[in-house]
Amino acid sequence: MKVVVAHNRYREAIPSGENVIVDTEIAQLTAAGVDVLPFQRASDSIGDLPAVQKALLPVSPIYGRAAQQDLTELLRREKPDLIHLHNPYPLLSPWVVRTAHAHGVPVVQTVHNYRQVCSSGLYFRDGHNCTDCRGKTLGWPAIRHKCYRGSAAQSALMATTLAVHRPTWKSVDRFIALTERIAEHLHDYGIPDDRIVVKPNSLPDPGDPDPLGEGFLYAARLSPEKGLALLLDAWQRHPDGALGPLRIAGDGDLRELAEEAAASRADVTYLGALDRAGMAAARHAAAVIVAVPTWNDVLPTVILEAMAAGRPVLGTDVGGIPYLLGLADAAAPAGWAVHPDPATLAAALPIAQAEAQRFASAARQRYLRAFHPDVVTKQLLAVYADLAGSR
Numbered sequence: 597m598k599v600v601v602a603h604n605r606y607r608e609a610i611p612s613g614e615n616v617i618v619d620t621e622i623a624q625l626t627a628a629g630v631d632v633l634p635f636q637r638a639s640d641s642i643g644d645l646p647a648v649q650k651a652l653l654p655v656s657p658i659y660g661r662a663a664q665q666d667l668t669e670l671l672r673r674e675k676p677d678l679i680h681l682h683n684p685y686p687l688l689s690p691w692v693v694r695t696a697h698a699h700g701v702p703v704v705q706t707v708h709n710y711r712q713v714c715s716s717g718l719y720f721r722d723g724h725n726c727t728d729c730r731g732k733t734l735g736w737p738a739i740r741h742k743c744y745r746g747s748a749a750q751s752a753l754m755a756t757t758l759a760v761h762r763p764t765w766k767s768v769d770r771f772i773a774l775t776e777r778i779a780e781h782l783h784d785y786g787i788p789d790d791r792i793v794v795k796p797n798s799l800p801d802p803g804d805p806d807p808l809g810e811g812f813l814y815a816a817r818l819s820p821e822k823g824l825a826l827l828l829d830a831w832q833r834h835p836d837g838a839l840g841p842l843r844i845a846g847d848g849d850l851r852e853l854a855e856e857a858a859a860s861r862a863d864v865t866y867l868g869a870l871d872r873a874g875m876a877a878a879r880h881a882a883a884v885i886v887a888v889p890t891w892n893d894v895l896p897t898v899i900l901e902a903m904a905a906g907r908p909v910l911g912t913d914v915g916g917i918p919y920l921l922g923l924a925d926a927a928a929p930a931g932w933a934v935h936p937d938p939a940t941l942a943a944a945l946p947i948a949q950a951e952a953q954r955f956a957s958a959a960r961q962r963y964l965r966a967f968h969p970d971v972v973t974k975q976l977l978a979v980y981a982d983l984a985g986s987r
Contacts, residue, residue, distance in 0.1 A: 597980060598631040598674060600701075602667075602692055603682040605638040613897030614708050617797045618682050624798065624973045630980075633674055635667060637687035657757040660689030667692055671699040677984050678769075681705040685754075690761040693768055702769040702983050707778050708894060712765050712785050715744040715754040720821045720891035730784070734759045770983050772976075774895040775916035793979050796920075797895055798972035805906025805960055806880055808952055811840035811863075812910070812945075813882035815875060815898050816889075818848030823888035823912065823936065825850065828857050828864075830941035837863045839949050842886075845870045845878055879905050883952040887911045890936045895920060903930050903963035908955035910948040912936040922962045930959040 601622055606612035618636075625632050656663075670676075679696045681688075681703055696703050709717035713730050715738035720726060722741070729735035735755035738744065744751040765785070771792050773779035779792050816822040824844070831842055840863070844854045847869040858866040867878060879885065885902035887893075892915035899920045902909050909931035911917040921930045932955075934944045965971070 597984070598633065598676040599625065599980065600633045600635050600667075600670065600674070600676045600679045601625075601682070602635045602679055602684070602688060603637075604685055604688045605636055606683070607639045614683060616799075616897055617708075620799055621797075621976070623800070624969045625976070627969075628973050628977060630977075633670065633676060635670060635679075635688075637663060639686070657684075657686045657689055657754060658760055659691050660684075660687055663688045664691055664695050667695050668699070671696065671701055676701060678702045678704060678980060681768075682708065685711070685757075690757075690764045693764050697767065704770045704772060704979060704983060705768050706772040706774070707782060708774065710781055711758075712762075712782070713758065714738070715751055715758065718821055718891050723820060723890075725891060729755070770979060772979060775919050777892065777916060777919075778894055793975075795975045795979065796967055796972060797897070797900060798967050798969050799897070799900045799904050801964075801968055802876070802904050805956070808883040808907070808956055809881040810883050811881075812842045812884050812886050812948075813845065813878050813907075814842065814886040814888075815845040815870070815878065816887070816896075818846045818850040818854060820850065821889055821891040821893075822846075822848075823890050824853060826890060826912075826936055826938060826941060827886060827888050828853065829938035830945060831857075831861075831864070833938065833942040834945065836861050839863070839945055840883070841865060843867055843878060843882065845875065875901070876905075879907055882907060884931075884948045885909045887917065888936060888941060889914060889917075891915070893917065900963070900967055903959045903967065906956050906960040908932075908948070908952055908959045910934075910941075910944060912941075922958075922966070925962075928958040928961060929955070930962040931955055 603618045605615050622632050679701055684690050693703050710719045711717035715735055721743050728737035738755045739748055739752045742748050742751050744754040771782050771787060773782055773792055773794050774796055776794060779794050782792050814827055818824055842863060843865045845867040854866040857864045885907045887896050887899050887909055889912060895916045899909050909921060911933045913933040913935060918933050921933055923929050923933055932944055932948055934940045
């Protein structure tokens with residue numbers, strides 16, 4: 597089977613779980629014998645684009661002329677069985693779906709966020725969850741609140757893109773929803789159930805876990821929806837040193853908040869942005885991974901990485917986190933999920949500290965049962981085979 601994997605890579609300066617997942621999925625498919633043809637563009641390349649392409653950037657989310665030309669050439673030359681699309685913005689554009697269909701090639705899309713409806717993709721603004729654009733022909737609230745990159749002009753462009761491409765998204769042959777919550781989002785958008793398959797992400801097996809380290813690790817993009825302020829509020833309710841060390845990894849708009857916390861308390865360390873090796877070392881040094889977003893985070897990669905490494909997770913009960921941790925399996929969950937408020941999180945921190953060892957094995961077993969490549973790649977290949985058969 598020959599598959600084009602299409603993805604607009606997020607900027608490397610800001611850690612992207614989606615980039616990691618796409619790279620991992622390409623490697624897993626290749627190992628399974630699939631002929632993978634990567635068709636990727638990188639947001640980091642925008643500064644190096646020719647002048648003509650730079651001039652067309654404002655409309656690239658709608659059409660992406662250069663990408664369509666390159667994709668057309670690829671489809672004619674390679675004649676793939678299908679395209680698997682991840683993120684199309686800003687350089688690919690959803691128009692790749694129309695280009696594929698014009699050449700008789702079906703399209704699978706993995707839905708990593710709520711971008712079919714929400715200009716930011718998060719259903720989150722100004723510190724709270726928001727679905728004001730749901731059900732609207734044009735997302736006027738996104739324009740009013742400058743939801744895309746803090747710009748009214750760019751928000752207007754993205755809202756227009758979503759309106760223009762509503763028929764495009766509804767023509768996708770098969771959607772992969774990472775959780776049941778995403779499947780509900782797609783159903784609410786008008787996608788029939790028979791075109792939605794629920795399949796989680798996967799990560800390579802790092803091997804048998806090392807013994808637990810000590811304390812807590814928070815690793816995320818340092819932006820408001822990822823819950824750094826929530827964690828630090830909860831942490832401040834305990835005496836310095838009472839919970840062991842808290843290490844913070846990542847970069848973003850709230851970097852100053854992390855630096856201030858590290859300067860004011862001996863038990864907080866800010867590690868900055870880490871590469872993959874640095875992240876692995878930070879996980880090794882920790883006993884518990886903290887993932888406390890306040891938005892409905894779909895399937896945080898940091899939790900998959902934690903469970904694969906045999907580290908239990910203290911999370912918030914939002915988005916796909918309860919599913920990830922297997923909380924429906926009361927006998928062996930991979931951690932704890934609490935309501936995203938400071939008092940509740942503060943109460944959970946010493947519990948996680950005390951019970952980390954008991955939950956470590958369950959975290960690893962949860963990964964092996966539900967998110968190991970041997971499990972998830974078979975599910976993805978079944979999606980491909982079903983689509984190819986119906987074609």
